Amino acid sequence: MESHRNDFDQITVHGHHLSGQCDGQTSSKINEITHRIQQRWTIVQQRLQEIIKPSREVVDIWRQFNNSYVHLLDRLGELEGRWYAIQREKFTSEIDSLFDKSKDFQQRIEQLDLEVTKLNECAKKLNDYLPPIAAKKIDTQYSVIKNQYSELQNFQNKLLSDCNELKHREKLYLDYLNELTQAINQAQTTLKSQKLTDENENFNLKQLHELDNLLQSKHNLIEHLNSNEFILYMKRGKHLHELLIEYTHCIELIKTRIKQIEINEYNKLNFDKRCQKWNDYIQAIEQNLSVIQENIHTNYHGLIEIDTNLSNTINDFNQRQQELKELINEGKQIIDNQNIFIKLEQRWQNIMNTVLNKQKEIKELIKHWLSYQNYLENYYRLLKSKCEIEQKELQTATINIISQIKQGSYTTINQNEELKNLLEKIYETNRRLIKHADAKTQAILEKELNDLHKAIHDIDINIKQKRETLVTLLLRYNELDRTLDELSTIIKSIRSLQQQSTDDFDQFLVQCQNKNRELTQHRTELQRVRQAITDISSDLHPDDTRQLIQKL
Structure with a gap:
């Protein structure tokens, strides 16, 4: 119509010009024709405007939809990468830092909510103007954005849940550390306050056993702290390691003091009872020798058992001998009547000499048994060999x-x-x-x-x-x-x-x-x-x- 605007204007001008030069009837017809053309031009122009205006709106909406779609794809991809980065940082970052990043992630998602809503409105408007094929494409594009946005919302929920769980576990971890620290501090304070005198030994021993039970009761707690449940908190491992060193040191110090007190108490016991223990031990060896003597008439395996029995007795003697010597030397310094220790020492030496002689006798019999078996085997082997040779010679x-x-x-x-x-x-x-x-x-x-x-x-x-x-x-x-x-x-x-x-x-x-x-x-x-x-x-x-x- 714009290209024919000049023709339309000329028709109007020429119509007015001819109307002025013609008679009234002709002029009326010319004016009527010109008027009808103008009316029809106006009607067509109005109808074209009615068509052009909505089309421009659709184009604007479509352009807006495409721009929002591309923008949202970029933003959603960026947020997805940010979420994976936060997931990796769970093993290295502080919990508070993770919470801050989780909140920032949530704010970024909430900022996109309005843009996703606008994209949905654009899609609905386009569906009103576009044919089914184009409308389906628009719906597909919106579904991609909507699904990715929903997935990121799920990611955010999971991230928030993980952070809450980590926060809860961190609280448990710190509570356990505090509990262990309090037990160690209590033990250290008590150990420093103890008066290491003979009068306080019983009270100190009772305290030490209570402290030992207290620290030993934390063993399961330590295993829990070292378990996989708190593996994400190994960044605090140095503090835990130092705490465990103090824990071990406290236990060793407690054990050492308990042992020292028990040794002191043991040294205060009646020497007669300690000597009686050794007399009972010697008597048990004497009874064992009597049983051996009663069963000495036996076979090879019985002799091996007797030899093993005597070897065990001798080994036990060698392990206890130093303890007995220390007892005798200590007794000679404390007790005036040294005959007790002299008799004990003589009895011990006599019984051990008897054991050694008996073992020598048993070993000699075992040696005869082995020689006997060896003689038999050699004789049968040689007899068979000589017999085969003689039979062969007799055959030829x-x-x-x-x-x-x-x-x-x-x-x-x-x-x-x-x-x-x-x-x-x-x-x-x-x-x-x-x-x-x-x-x-x-x-x-x-x-x-x-x-x-x-x-x-x-x-x-x-x-x-x-x-x-x-x-x-x-x-x-x-x-x-x-x-x-x-x-x-x-x-x-x-x-x-x-x-x-x-x-x-x-x-x-x-x-x-x-x-x-x-x-x-x-x-x-x-x-x-x-x-x-x-x-x-x-x-x-x-x-x-x-x-x-x-x-x-």
């Missing part, structure tokens, strides 16, 4: 060795000097152990010795049977060897016959016929010898078998 024995066995010149395991010496030691140690053993152990020792004799006897019988078998084999071998020698003699006689003169032919023929009959008679003998060699070849040494076959 030649005729010469068998002849030595028959003549008794072959050395056997019974003649082994090492075995003989071990057997003598076993027998001697066995007899000695039986003298110091109980009935059950004596039976076991007798059985072990009988088992040993039985094992030797069984081996002797086994080897003796093997030797007898070899001697029988020797007899068969000699018989076959003798038979072969006889056959060889016959063959040699025939060869000598072949070399004789044949002048007397008839006589020579008769001799040949006789030899022929003799050979015929011994043919079966030769076959028997062959079969016999085959039968005994598995039991003979290969060299002896080869010799017989060679003769055959």
Whole structure:
């Protein structure tokens, strides 16, 4: 319309000009046309203004909405970062500082409340003018701001709750520290005010026990202060550490004074009672020795128990000996009648000498037991080794060795000097152990010795049977060897016959016929010898078998 404003103005001017130059009827028509154009121009212009004005308002509202949206995003992001920073400072900052920062955070959120409300109003106005798609986008943007704002409000509530909890825990922590401090101050004051004289010892001892109970009752409180519940207050740890040093020092000082008073009271006791304690102790050792003597006839394990018992007694003696010497020396300075301590000292020395001698005797028996077991093991091992060697030799024995066995010149395991010496030691140690053993152990020792004799006897019988078998084999071998020698003699006689003169032919023929009959008679003998060699070849040494076959 602005671009056609000039045309409109010209129409108006030309209309007035023509109206002045025309007759009345024409002029009226021109004026009427001009008036209608002006009316319609005015109506259209008014309608355009009615459209343009709201559109400008919508644009202004939208621009305002976008500016507020961007501004709120920045402010909300800044507040979120500030909240996380405060969360990290919970472990390092003071509680009052955290409270100040929490209040500042809350004020900043409250300042945004009006801006969020204005943004909501802009969104509602825009929804009245905009189409559904644009209105949905506006609602989405507002929802982002609203959700983030609500989340920060929740963050603020949590921060405020955490600060209140920290404040409450700090109050508890300080109350506990004050309670511990008061107990330490009370103990220190009482310790300084005590008069360390003999007359006040009972009163002081009562006070010290009360203070000790008071400080010991704070042990759980100290553990509570050092627990994870108050880990956020470790910035106060230096103060707590110094307080605990004073606490420990007070307890040690109290314990030292209690111990000193008790020592003083102990030194004031009647020396007769203290000596009686040692006499009772010596009497207990004497009774223990009597029990040991009654049960000294036992087995190896019983001796070990007795040795352990005596060792414990000696160790206990060594630990108490210095205390007894101090008692005796102290008594000699206090009591005129020193015979009490002299007798006690003599009785102590006598009983300990008896214990040492008894332990020496027990250790000697234990040594014999160990030697006995060692002798048995060595004897059985050596016997087995020698037996295996002899059996192997007998299995591969030649005729010469068998002849030595028959003549008794072959050395056997019974003649082994090492075995003989071990057997003598076993027998001697066995007899000695039986003298110091109980009935059950004596039976076991007798059985072990009988088992040993039985094992030797069984081996002797086994080897003796093997030797007898070899001697029988020797007899068969000699018989076959003798038979072969006889056959060889016959063959040699025939060869000598072949070399004789044949002048007397008839006589020579008769001799040949006789030899022929003799050979015929011994043919079966030769076959028997062959079969016999085959039968005994598995039991003979290969060299002896080869010799017989060679003769055959």
